[in-house]
Amino acid sequence: MNDSNTVRRTPWPETGSRPLVTPLQPSVVYVSDDPDALDAQYADGSGYTYAREGHPNAEVLARKIDALEGAEGGFVTGSGMSAVAAMFLGLLKAGDHVIGADQLYGRSLRMMRQDLPRFGIETTLADATDAEAIRAAIRPETRLILVEVISNPTIRVADMEGILAVAREAGVLLAVDNTFTTPRLYQPLLRGADIVLHSVTKLLAGHSDATLGYVAAADPALTARMMEANVTFGLTASPFDCWLAERGLQSFGLRLDRAEANAAALAQALSAVPGVARVIYPTLSGHPDHNRAATVLGGRGGNMLSFEIEGGRAAANALVRAAPDIAFAPTLGDVGTTLSHPASSSHRLVDAEARAAVGISEGFFRVSVGVEPADMLVAEFTAAVDAARTAS
Structure with missing residues (x-):
């Protein structure tokens, strides 16, 4: 019995038609023609190499959320909190200062109060319903403000116009966790914010069977820095979860x-x-x-x-x-x-x-x-x- 043909991978069938439903592609690795082709893929971002660096199901889902948010080049992460982590890890360094709304999601608050300080990043919490409270918290070393449009779980509505003006005046990045509001109610980037984040796990996927996050910046250079942190720290989204979330997103x-x-x-x-x-x-x-x-x-x-x-x-x-x-x-x-x-x-x-x-x-x-x-x-x-x- 010769089982060698069962060990080698069989090429995907070529047909004159294509599937209506997005195929699920769980492959961790992707095959290139030769070293020159692989070099070219890394240089220009064409094709896929290793799933931690990106895969088709994550790409399909990200482009759909981009369309909802008026964004370009956003990426999917393994959870909502990994989207927050990718932002902080990609954009901040020791000595920087971050302002967070004082009514953020509990784990975001923990990250602000306990985890970022361990890395030498100072944090201040302020009332997002009062733009002047945000203004008062700004320091020369402040690099980023993180707010939710509707706070979790107290359902307070942030003074978004005021905070946008404060951030612009101070030259500080404004990141908006849009999980509660969704792009159906508010589109942060189109209003002038710098970064939008989601726990895709929640309303976008909508069926409690996929754990994912999403983040995008108006400036492609910022998105690239966050994406690099996402890859380096292994905050990768599962292809199966991306496939489920894309299906949920349709409704x-x-x-x-x-x-x-x-x-x-x-x-x-x-x-x-x-x-x-x-x-x-x-x-x-x-x-x-x-x-x-x-x-x-x-x-x-x-x-x-x-x-x-x-x-x-x-x-x-x-x-x-x-x-x-x-x-x-x-x-x-x-x-x-x-x-x-x-x-x-x-x-x-x-x-x-x-x-x-x-x-x-x-x-x-x-x-x-x-x-x-x-x-x-x-x-x-x-x-x-x-x-x-x-x-x-």
Whole structure:
């Protein structure tokens, strides 16, 4: 028996047609004709060599997100936090200073407070709803400002116009984590920001089965520096996850619009439920940034809302147990509604005093609203709040 032909790779069949669906290409390595051809590929960026340096599925996905964001040459990373890491590692050095919004995602806050200082990069957190607070934090060595348009999980809306002006005046890069807003509500680069980031894991992919990030800069030179860090530190995206995310992206607009309509209905309903201390959603008149939200978000509110119930951890436990069909999970952006408790998930590493300063109590919940019927969601959440009132 001669099995040599099974060991060698078989050339891909050539046909007169092409697949409608993007092929999944899990290959780690790519074959070149000779050393001259390989040199040329490295010199001009044509073709693929090693998957850590790029692969077709990542390229297809990145170009689609580029189109949504009005970007060119963005790249996909292994997670949302790896996109943040690629930015910091590629653009900063010891002695630099970074300003972050004080209500960033919990792991971004940890990176700002604990990890960057270990590398000699100083950080300051400031209120992104007040551009003057950002201005006051700027130093001669400040190189970058990182904000979220809608904060996670407090749903505050940043003073984007003011911060853009401050960054331009100071000659400081402005990076925007656009995960919550998505390019459907806000396009940072087209508004004047320097860098846009995403956790593609969330709304863009939309099905909780792919872990990815994305980052792009208006200046190709900055993108190249971030991409080099991405390759060097091995923050590579999986071809399979890229393939799944591209499939999810095809329904992104439809999913977000339906979920946004549901979120507005749920926010309005929860505002009238006894036992709910407050509801935070941009289009509600009682939102602290309501007027700004109308300008920044064009009258839209997105699919994320937060609310706070009366009572402590016992009431929070009761609410979750009373809503078994609503996934209790520390994530967002799924096609179905998910409920999270920041004090025990995204912000559990943030001390209680710091959580309290931004309004995150034991009764505080964040909701990533999905595409279910709105009346079903209202009924489920109303019953859950009633159960929490009984427990407290």
